Amino acid sequence: MPATPIARPAAETIQAVVRELQAQFGNRAVTSQAVREQHGHTLTWLPNQPPDVVVFPHTTEECADIVKLAARHRVPIIPFGTGSSLEGHVNAPYGGISVDTSQMKAxxxxxxxxxxxxxxxxxxxxxxxxxxxxxxxxxxxxxxxxxxxxxxxxxxxxxxxxxxxxxxxxxxxxxxxxxxxxxxxxxxxxxxxxxxxxxxxxxxxxxxxxxxxxxxxxxxxxxIPEAISAAVCSFASVKDAADATILAIQTGIPLARIELLDEVQVRAVNLYSKLTLPEQPLLLVEFHGTDAGVAEQVERFRAIADDCGGGNFQWADKAEDRTKLWQARHDAYWAALALKPGGKGVSSDVCVPLSRLAECIDATKKDIEETGLIAPIVGHVGDGNFHVLPLMDENDPAEVAKVEAFMGRIVERALAMEGTCTGEHGVGQGKMKYLKAEHGAAALALMAAVKHAVDPEGLMNPGKIVAG
Known part of the structure; x- marks a missing residue:
């Protein structure tokens, strides 16, 4: 059974809800335009859909009070953490109450x-x-x-x-x-x-x-491991780097992290984080364990990388050196944006079986070249997951259409390889349209039935994952 269709609450209903919230929460119930838009913010090209009010609870009891009030007035609830999600999870397409739990920090x-x-x-x-x-x-x-x-x-x-x-x-x-x-x-x-x-x-x-x-x-x-060592290793092509990843996993090296950056992303990282990495595809690897265990892992990985044409090894054993390398990886999004000043970055991720990873990334690289996009690739490639960040002028309809078509092809390619439309970003609003192709109609109907059973009024973050 589908969830009960939901509509935006009437203005007088919202006004009544806001009055009750402000009576209980005072200045922790906020209706300013800026705060509401911040809580509808997405890092995608989806339109900003702000809630009607943002509330900052401090306890479970306060959260329960907010939800009971919303249920009584049939007003949507949109949970909010830090707003760093990437598929429109915090948008409020039907208005309602954004419950920001950032002050519940115990x-x-x-x-x-x-x-x-x-x-x-x-x-x-x-x-x-x-x-x-x-x-x-x-x-x-x-x-x-x-x-x-x-x-x-x-x-x-x-x-x-x-x-x-x-x-x-x-x-x-x-x-x-x-x-x-x-x-x-x-x-x-x-x-x-x-x-x-x-x-x-x-x-x-x-x-x-x-x-x-x-x-x-x-x-x-x-x-915390006794010993931690990180390394970067460059390759002639993304395919070579992906092949090295597959071999390292298949031979049982207990890698803690293995990240791929293509040459476009390396260039961005060098400029943004002031590094001097060779501007070729690279793997950023980390090993955890005992001193002896880490040393063995390092040598085994080096041998595999050599076989795949890897070179330019750089090692980082000191905590501050490892932190600098990983901070550069974590800043990859912001670094990439600088490649197209004023451009918008549209991040997407897919995940495929490890054996198809090299093929999927290689095909995606060719698609990027043929489409004429600037689109860096990074990936948690040890589990077959990678991210693409095409950059575009969001005011150019032709460029937007080109990126949208490209993003669809990434998902279609992953699904054709028995992968998923998202390995970690989630569904939100942005990837709902792919769930039927991935799971089938019967499985999607089961998801909708679970939603209806738990939330028959369809008030919890409506318009996400399943319709209703």
């Missing part, structure tokens, strides 16, 4: 002996790791942006460490969630595994705010 409990931590959704990954460092622990998921843990959970985020440590679905143990009717549930206990009933935790991880509002997260932690 690190509630660290259970070092159990290797887990309980946090509120507004805690960011950098804040968490700074807090954990003195205890010899860290949280490994690193999507690049200093995203909030709540947003990372909602979008099933991934990142540079996923090849070794997995994605958010592998690192979330339990959640506290406010359901669309205002009830608060715990999806699991702190035990490392359970066979008790449906896996509600995994249902909520990646649901993009369409099934509930996440208010607490219990996460797996890991010990």
């Amino acid at each position: 690190i509630i409990a660290v259970h070092a002996e159990d290797l887990d931590v309980v946090v509120e959704p507004g805690v960011t990954r950098k804040q968490l790791n700074e807090y954990l460092r003195d205890q010899g622990l860290f949280f490994p998921i690193d999507p690049g942006a200093d995203a909030s843990i709540g947003g990372m959970t909602a979008t099933r985020a991934s990142g540079t460490n996923a090849v070794r440590y997995g994605t958010m679905k592998d690192n979330v143990i339990a959640l506290e969630v406010v359901l669309p009717n205002g009830e608060v549930i715990d999806t699991a206990r702190r035990s490392k595994k359970s066979s008790a009933g449906y896996d509600l935790t995994r249902l909520m991880v990646g649901s993009e705010g369409t099934l509930g509002l996440i208010t607490k997260i219990t996460l797996k932690l890991h010990g």
Whole structure:
């Protein structure tokens, strides 16, 4: 059964809701145009669709009060973390209440002996790791942006460490969630595994705010490795670099991170981060373990890279040197924008089986050349995931159409190779149109049925993932 169709609430309904919110939250219920537009902000070419009001709760109880009020007036709820998502997840196509959890920043409990931590959704990954460092622990998921843990959970985020440590679905143990009717549930206990009933935790991880509002997260932690070494290695072509990645994974080298930058992205990084990397496709690799283990991993990888034509190895063992290299990778988006001053960057990602990675990237590079675009490629290639950032003049309809067609071809190519339309950005508004081709009509109908069962009024982040 499809979710109940939703329409934008009447002006008088919104006015009544705003009055109630301001009576309870005071200046934490904001209606200024600038703040509302910030909370409809997307890093895509999708139009900005601001909410009617932005609220900054401090507790689970306040979140539940907001959701109950929204349910009573049939007004949409749009969860908001840091606004770094890339597929229009925080847009408010039907207006409503943006619930910004950025002020819910408590690190509630660290259970070092159990290797887990309980946090509120507004805690960011950098804040968490700074807090954990003195205890010899860290949280490994690193999507690049200093995203909030709540947003990372909602979008099933991934990142540079996923090849070794997995994605958010592998690192979330339990959640506290406010359901669309205002009830608060715990999806699991702190035990490392359970066979008790449906896996509600995994249902909520990646649901993009369409099934509930996440208010607490219990996460797996890991010990900080004894030894860490990073390296960069250049290749003659993107295909050679991808082939080296495939061989390294297939031969069982326990890489912590392996990132690909094509020659366009390397040029951008050099200019932006003031580096002097050879302007060729390169792999940025990191190894974790004991001193002896890391040394062995390094030599095994060097041999594979040599066989694939790799060269210009540069090693970084000191923490500050590794940080500089990885910061350059994390700044890749902003570096790329500088290649076309005044241009708009439209980021997209796909993921394919590892055996098809080199073929998919190579075909995409040829497509970029034939289309005449500036479109750097970066990728978490250890798990078959890569990103493309075509740059365009958003005021030039012909250029916009060219980029839109190119973005569609990237997805079609990935699906033809038994891949997915998104490895980590999520669906949001931007990739809803590809879900039927990827999953089939029956599976998409099942998703809609789950949505309707949990949120029969269709109020939780409507217009995302499934229609309704």
